[in-house]
Amino acid sequence: MAESEMFEKGLEVRRAVLGAEYVDGGIAKADDFMMAFQRITTEWCWGYAWTREGLDRKTRSLLNLAMLTALGRTPEIKLHTKGALANGVTVEEIKEVLLHATVYCGIPAGLDAFKAAHEVLKAEGAIPATKPAAE
Template sequence: MAESEMFNKGLAVRRDVLGTEYVDGSLAKADDFMMAFQRITTEWCWGYAWTRDGLNRRERSMLNLAMLTALNRPAEIKLHVKGAITNGLSVDEIKEILLHATVYCGIPAGLDAFKAAHEVLKAEGKLS
């Protein structure tokens, strides 16, 4: 199936934020079943939402970290902490976002978010 213009726009943003190696690896591993998900997330999330005017990538990363904390999705938080770093967020800003989300989402969700972020920040050499 030929990819849409929205897919191609999304693919470029997705690669910029999450890294070409990660994104291309996800696409390469996708069979026909999983490729349906790869298409929808690349087209809708990265092509439609992330390319809109109104918020920049940095602000979108902030929102993602807060929403993923609310949803208690540590695996996605890890991925988006790396993206947040790419988009210019500092360790202190990431910490403040997670603290703010913890107040509204609860200690268990906040703890999972902090653990996930801490793991990534250490691996990326952002924490000693």
């Protein structure tokens, strides 16, 4: 696949998962220096890895959340929590993958991941914004 084909294929998937407004905004703000990063991200991550057969987008989202927890990449956890919802991942599945990652990555990494995901899940209306009243 030619480089421009991989970029276009990746751009389509990236927009579908992360939202066109977010993706297009990042590309629009990129100067020549940052465009090199936009290009490699769009081609390699989204045009190559995310479009391969073998794993569906839902599974890839779950893997990303686990790996980002291990790496302690809180801003990316927020971004990919929103993307996971777009890919059909349930709140329960997000919770389970974060619990699993917490066991292997440690409590501090898990806590940061839970806080980041919780913020996004509330903002997206996937969970209530307030704690339900005790009965």
